[in-house]
Amino acid sequence: MKAVILAAGEGTRMRPLTASCPKVMLPVANRPILEHIIVAARDAGINDFVCVVGYMGDVIREYFGDGSRLGVRIDYVEQREQLGTAHAIGMASRSVGARFLVLNGDAIVAPSNLRALIGREEDIVLATKELENPAGYGVVKTEGGRVARLIEKPDHAAGNLVNAGIYLFPDTIFDAIRETGESVRGEYEITDSINALASVLDIGYSMLDTWIDIGRPWNLLDANEYLLAGTDAEIAGVVEPYATLHGNIRVGKGSIIRNGSYITGPVIIGENCDIGPNCFIRPGTSISDNVRIGNAVEVKNSIVMDGTNIGHLSYVGDSVIGRGCNLGAGTKIANLRHDDRNIRAVVKGESVDTGRRKLGVVMGDGVHTGINTSINVGVMMAACMSTRPGEVVMR
Numbered sequence: 001m002k003a004v005i006l007a008a009g010e011g012t013r014m015r016p017l018t019a020s021c022p023k024v025m026l027p028v029a030n031r032p033i034l035e036h037i038i039v040a041a042r043d044a045g046i047n048d049f050v051c052v053v054g055y056m057g058d059v060i061r062e063y064f065g066d067g068s069r070l071g072v073r074i075d076y077v078e079q080r081e082q083l084g085t086a087h088a089i090g091m092a093s094r095s096v097g098a099r100f101l102v103l104n105g106d107a108i109v110a111p112s113n114l115r116a117l118i119g120r121e122e123d124i125v126l127a128t129k130e131l132e133n134p135a136g137y138g139v140v141k142t143e144g145g146r147v148a149r150l151i152e153k154p155d156h157a158a159g160n161l162v163n164a165g166i167y168l169f170p171d172t173i174f175d176a177i178r179e180t181g182e183s184v185r186g187e188y189e190i191t192d193s194i195n196a197l198a199s200v201l202d203i204g205y206s207m208l209d210t211w212i213d214i215g216r217p218w219n220l221l222d223a224n225e226y227l228l229a230g231t232d233a234e235i236a237g238v239v240e241p242y243a244t245l246h247g248n249i250r251v252g253k254g255s256i257i258r259n260g261s262y263i264t265g266p267v268i269i270g271e272n273c274d275i276g277p278n279c280f281i282r283p284g285t286s287i288s289d290n291v292r293i294g295n296a297v298e299v300k301n302s303i304v305m306d307g308t309n310i311g312h313l314s315y316v317g318d319s320v321i322g323r324g325c326n327l328g329a330g331t332k333i334a335n336l337r338h339d340d341r342n343i344r345a346v347v348k349g350e351s352v353d354t355g356r357r358k359l360g361v362v363m364g365d366g367v368h369t370g371i372n373t374s375i376n377v378g379v380m381m382a383a384c385m386s387t388r389p390g391e392v393v394m395r
């Protein structure tokens with residue numbers, strides 16, 4: 001069996017992080033989202049993949065190649081226009097067999113859940129998840145233990161069982177895709193193709209235990225926390241005598257943890273990093289390659305991407321920091337409202353509830369902050385922006 005992975009979209013709701021990187025290549029636990037998905041499917045028994053690429057597809061091709069580094073085979077098809085999920089899946093019609101799996105390139109799922117789905121015998125099987133707040137997701141309506149109908153992102157509450165965007169299909173789905181017209185949203189949606197087959201095929205569903213849909217920047221922190229929980233300790237770099245490490249911590253080759261540093265796992269630190277002295281790295285933190293963390297810096301539950309420098313006397317909490325950023329000495333990032341309410345952030349021009357009590361900054365690539373910059377909760381900072389010394393960034 002082959003797996004088709006949908007990885008063509010830019011991920012506009014993930015801006016500013018996707019300005020120079022496709023969404024599926026954003027790092028969690030120091031590996032691209034897409035790599036975690038491929039490894040999970042491989043561990044579930046799938047070794048052949050068809051990756052549907054589009055936005056910055058060359059970045060994906062260059063990183064994964066033919067897949068041999070991961071012990072799998074990867075072929076690529078290009079979706080030049082992102083016209084919907086049915087259109088994307090249809091691009092792979094000549095590359096799969098009689099039965100195949102479809103995965104979204106931005107959703108983390110456990111291998112055990114994929115094995116359970118693959119083992120089902122219905123003609124079509126959907127992965128589903130019960131959510132307290134299903135807003136923004138397609139809803140699955142069931143009858144007698146089978147799927148009766150899919151409702152794509154209803155305006156009003158229609159149920160708590162949502163479509164996770166993971167499918168087991170027969171090749172007859174391509175006939176339905178060819179007959180699928182544009183939806184009211186102007187896209188060719190796979191849910192319409194499935195609904196057209198509901199009266200002639202047996203459609204089942206498989207419940208997911210683990211499913212992290214990375215739809216907005218702060219979801220990277222959720223995925224990072226989940227993946228770091230399974231991290232084993234491994235020290236390939238240098239830890240100086242008076243540094244203290246507790247819990248599962250990984251330190252890459254060429255990295256140094258200087259005296260006085262205090263690190264509590266789970267934490268992962270990439271290659272050629274310079275950490276400390278006298279800094280505090282708290283649980284849930286991923287630090288990518290070639291990162292410098294200065295004296296008396298505290299970093300907590302954050303993702304720090306390649307080549308970033310965090311100057312001394314700074315604080316970074318519950319934040320996503322892009323590639324090649326430079327935080328001037330004394331930069332402080334707020335991550336908690338005084339009234340203890342959920343933090344709101346602006347996505348595609350709209351203020352949304354993040355569902356998080358703690359959220360710092362989402363910082364695009366190449367941002368530079370002046371010394372003693374203060375950044376308010378939930379701020380989105382566009383790539384290559386800068387602040388003046390002592391500036392307060394409220395929004």
